[in-house]
Amino acid sequence: MRNIDIQSIKQRFGIIGNSPLLNYAIQVAAQVAPTEMTVLITGESGSGKESFSKIIHQLSPRKHGQFIAINCGAIPEGTIDSELFGHEKGSFTGATDTRKGYFEVTDGGTIFLDEIGEMPLATQARLLRVLENGEFIKVGSSKVQKTDVRVVAATNVNLLNAVEKGRFREDLYYRLNTVPITVPPLRERGEDIYLLFRKFASDFAERYRVKPISLTPDAVEELLSFRFPGNIRQLKNIVEQISVLEYDRELDAARLRHYLPREQGGSQVPALLAREHGADQSFSERDLLYKVLFDMRRDVSDLKKLVYELMTRQPGDTELLKEHSHLFENIEQVNHVRPFKSPEQHEPYYLPMQQPRDEEDYEERVEDIPHETEEEGLSLESMEKEMILKALKKHNNKRKYAANDLGISERTLYRKLKQYDIEN
Numbered sequence: 001m002r003n004i005d006i007q008s009i010k011q012r013f014g015i016i017g018n019s020p021l022l023n024y025a026i027q028v029a030a031q032v033a034p035t036e037m038t039v040l041i042t043g044e045s046g047s048g049k050e051s052f053s054k055i056i057h058q059l060s061p062r063k064h065g066q067f068i069a070i071n072c073g074a075i076p077e078g079t080i081d082s083e084l085f086g087h088e089k090g091s092f093t094g095a096t097d098t099r100k101g102y103f104e105v106t107d108g109g110t111i112f113l114d115e116i117g118e119m120p121l122a123t124q125a126r127l128l129r130v131l132e133n134g135e136f137i138k139v140g141s142s143k144v145q146k147t148d149v150r151v152v153a154a155t156n157v158n159l160l161n162a163v164e165k166g167r168f169r170e171d172l173y174y175r176l177n178t179v180p181i182t183v184p185p186l187r188e189r190g191e192d193i194y195l196l197f198r199k200f201a202s203d204f205a206e207r208y209r210v211k212p213i214s215l216t217p218d219a220v221e222e223l224l225s226f227r228f229p230g231n232i233r234q235l236k237n238i239v240e241q242i243s244v245l246e247y248d249r250e251l252d253a254a255r256l257r258h259y260l261p262r263e264q265g266g267s268q269v270p271a272l273l274a275r276e277h278g279a280d281q282s283f284s285e286r287d288l289l290y291k292v293l294f295d296m297r298r299d300v301s302d303l304k305k306l307v308y309e310l311m312t313r314q315p316g317d318t319e320l321l322k323e324h325s326h327l328f329e330n331i332e333q334v335n336h337v338r339p340f341k342s343p344e345q346h347e348p349y350y351l352p353m354q355q356p357r358d359e360e361d362y363e364e365r366v367e368d369i370p371h372e373t374e375e376e377g378l379s380l381e382s383m384e385k386e387m388i389l390k391a392l393k394k395h396n397n398k399r400k401y402a403a404n405d406l407g408i409s410e411r412t413l414y415r416k417l418k419q420y421d422i423e424n
């Protein structure tokens, strides 16, 4: 077997990390690169699949040929056949010229088909043919053409599941999967997480001309135990945020936690709701987010009140109260707005996932939520007002379109115009 220098490959392709799973994936890529085999790269979103397609092309005899990366999920179903295989003049409305597709243009090179699981079934049939014998037919033509293209495909979904559900051709799956490469999720790469953190910290420090951020030992532990559902892409975004926002350049675990989304509860609520109401178009995402935000604010405000109550009931604990006094700054005002109720007295929470949505009812509830302070209430309202004004301006004061854009009904918009004293 050829001697593969994994370290130099990493250097050449800017791949950071040393975990055995990563090294193994790189080794497989380097081994299959010089062959003509089709490769299927599987890995979660953001785990770094893209570099693997480049390794395979660059270390192959096709390296002087073309390399094209195509995101199958981003091309509309109606045009993907023509994009990949070309079309004849007049084959559909708008086909004013004969056009070559990527499989013709890339003859002698490599095509990277990203998000292959999104490829429509009809296109899958064409792809299978070109993989089997290099043959393809332009859309609207009857002439069989030949091409010599190496295919590297990638997916972040389990293609076998798609096969079971009839969304992916089984024969194509086995044809593509001659050599599987599995890119490990970041959470399974152990110390690589910290290596990547430091690399990104130094990159962003350079980009923004600031001191690199660093972590205390407890923060490192916190980082290593986070699940990173968005993998390297997510880690990179988090490091960028911290690099720009944090005044103190060394973060402890508590500080770092602010940037790591909660994995249960809060951050997943919108996704849950979206699933529950997946088919219900009237339940817009914006409304849901609004609702979640309001609910969270109410929860926090209730919790503050509860804690305050409990703590003032026990006179001995004033130290603790003083220490966290900033948390309770607004509590007097809160009580002016609405008298504090004990938790038992609270009305049950209104959760959209448990009840079908009645728009008016929902809106009333949202308005019902006590405003924590004058200031906060105002800033949210002024933001809403601003959004409404923007939408109206954008649509030349046409309420119907503005409402549509805002994701609310025309009736709601009308009510809000009155509420904010906006005249068209």
Ligand SMILES: Nc1ncnc2c1ncn2[C@@H]1O[C@H](COP(=O)(O)OP(=O)(O)OP(=O)(O)O)[C@@H](O)[C@H]1O
Pocket (backbone or CB within 6 Å): 014, 015, 016, 017, 043, 044, 045, 046, 047, 048, 049, 050, 051, 114, 155, 156, 196, 232, 233, 236
């Ligand atoms: N080992 C690595 N070292 C440094 N940066 C990396 C590494 N792997 C990936 N990245 C960076 O992480 C980001 C995500 O990588 P990439 O786009 O390859 O993910 P992906 O697996 O293709 O995700 P998706 O399925 O969403 O397309 C990119 O900005 C990439 O540069």
Ligand SMILES: [Mg+2]
Pocket (backbone or CB within 6 Å): 049, 050, 114
């Ligand atoms: Mg990708």
